[in-house]
Amino acid sequence: MLKKILFALIMSVFFIGIVSGCSESSDKEEGKGSGKQTVKIGYFPNLTHSATIIALEKGFFEEEFGKDVTIETKTVANGGLFMEAMATKAIDVGTTGPGPLLNFYVKNKEYHLISGAVNGGAVLVSAGSSKISDLKDLDGKKVAIPVIGSTQDVMLRKALKDVGLKPTTNGGSVELFASAPADTAALFVQKQVDAAATQEPWGYVLENQAKGKLLLNWDEFAWGKDSPNTVVAASQNFLDKKGFSASYLKAHKKAVDFIQNNPEESQELVIKHLKELTGKELSKEEVAAAFSRLEVTTNVNEEVIQEMADISKEAGYIPSADIKGLIDLSTLEEVSK
Template sequence: MAFTAMLVFLSACGGSSEENETNEVTIGYFPNLTHIATIVGLENGYFEEEFGEDITLKTKTVTNGGLFMEAMATETIDVGTVGPGPLLNIYVKDPSYHIISGAVNGGAVLVADNDSGVTELADLDGKRVAIPVIGSTQDVMLRKALQEVDLSPTTSGGTVELYAAAPADTTTLFSQDSVHAAATQEPWGYVLETQANGQKLLDWDEFAWGKESTNTVVAASENFMENDALTESYLKAHLRAVEFIQKNPEESQALVIEHLKELTGQELNADEVEAAFNNLEVTTSVNEQVIQEMADISLEAEYVSSNNIDGMINLSILEGLKE
C-alpha cells in the first residue's frame, strides 16, 4: 500500500492509553534517500501494524532540519527522522527532544562544479559552497572537513562562503555558476555528478567523519516519550524497516522511488538511487562521540551557547527491544 504524506490512514476507533491519552501520532521525515527507514516503514505498513488500530497516524514532510525541529517544537511532529545537527542546536536551549535510535550513517558527500577550478578541498579557499541550511548536519560536516585543511567559513572569520539552498536547487546553482561546490545528502550528490557537471571532492566514507558520520537519527519529543508504549511501537516498526532494507536493498530502493514519486510528482532514476544507496549505511547505531564533536563544532560556529548534550541520546528503549 503506497502511503501519501499527510494522509490519515487510520481512524481513531478505540479508547486512549492509561499512560497517556494520545490517540494520534505524527511522523516527520524528509523526502530523500537518507530517510529511507521511515519511508520503508510507511510503505510496508510497519508503523500501522505496530501502533495498532487505536492510534491515528499522520505524516509530515519537511525539507530541512530547522523546519523539522520547528514542527516538533510546535507539536506538529511527534517523532521521526532528522539530522543530529538541528536536533542538538535546539536541545541545548530546550532539552525536551531526544535521539532514540540511529537511522543512517554516511549518505552525505562534497561535490564541486567541474568548471569551478576546485579539484581538492584546499581549493575551496575563497569559494562559495551550498549547504541545505545554516546549522544543518551537512554544514557541521563541512566545517569539520575545512578544519583539516586550515580553512573556515566567512562567518567564523575564514574565506569559505556558506550558501543555504534546498538540495533540489543545487543543480540549478551549478548550472548558473552561483556556487562552486555543495555539501549535500544523497541522492542529490549523485544528481550533481550526472546532471550538473559535478565531480566528487569527498565521498561519503571520506567526508567529515566518514563512515562514522551520523547523518540521520530518530528524534522524539519528551511528550511523545512519556508514553513508553508509543515509543516502543515506533521503534519496533523502525527496527523492522532497517532489517528489511538490509536484507532487501533493491526492493527498498524501489519503494523509495515510488513513494517520492507520489509525494513530489517526480520519479527518481533507478540507477541514481542505487548509486546513492551505496553511499550510505542503514543502521540503528548512534556514534555518540561523533555527535559530541558535532556539538563542539556548533559551539565554535556560535550556533549554540553550549556543547553540553548530556541526556540528549536515550537509547534505553531501543536496547531493551534488542535484548
C-alpha cells in the same frame, strides 16, 4: 410548586448533559473516549529518510502500535522545520538530521535522539568549472549547503577544520551559501558556487547532470562511515507515553533490517513513495547510486554527536555544547535484545 419541580428536573438533566458532553469531548481530545490515540510521525521526502518511508510502506508502524493508535504523517523540507513542528506538537517522533536536533536541545531539553537511521548519504562535490581538486582548494571559494546549521553545514565545517580552513563567518576564507539541494545543479551550471556539501541523490545529480566532480565521497566526508545523516528524534511527551517509544523503535528496526536484506525492493518502494509525495519520479540509477553511498543503521556514535555540538558552538549556532541527556538509547537497547 409543580412547575418549579419540573423546571428543576429539566435543568438538572440539561446540566448533566453538558457535563457529560464536556467529559466526552475531553476524552476524545486525549484519544480516550474512542479508544484511539494518535502518533504524529515526521520525515523528509528524500532518500536519507528511507527507514521511515519503508516502515510506512510496509505497515510496520501499524503492526507495532496496534489498531488503537492512529498514525499521522507530516513531511518537511529541512531539519529546522522538523524541529519547529515538533516544538508545536505537530510532530511527536520521526527522522531528522542530528544538527538541528542538538541545536534545539540546548535551548529546550524536551527533545531526544533515540536511534540512528542513516549514516553517510552526504558528499562534497566541486563544480567542473572551478578546477578544485583538493579540499584545500576551497580556500577563497563559495560552497553551497542545504541550510545554515544543517548536518551538511556541520560536516563541511569539520572537513574544512581538518585542513586548516574556516568559513568566512568565523574569520576564515570559505563562504557558505545556503541553497535548496534541488537548486544546486543550476548554481553549478551558472557558476554561482564552486562546490556543494549535499545529501543524496543530489550529489549524484551534480556529478551526472551538472558536470560536478566528487571531492569527498560519503565514507571520506567529515567522520566517514560514522557521519550521522539521519537520526530518530522524539519529544519528551511522546517518550512519556507508555510503550510508544518501544513500538516506534520496533517498527524502525524492522524497516532497517528490511532495507539491509532487500535493497532492490526497498529502492522501488522509496521511488514509489516519493513520486506519490512529490509527483516526481527518481530514476532507478539515481536511487541505486544514492543507496550505495549511505548505510541504513540504528547505530549512533555518541562521540561524533558531541563533536558536532562542539562545532555548532564554534559556529555560533548554539550557546553551549553541553548535550548531556540528548541521547537516550535505552529503549533501542531493549528492543534490540
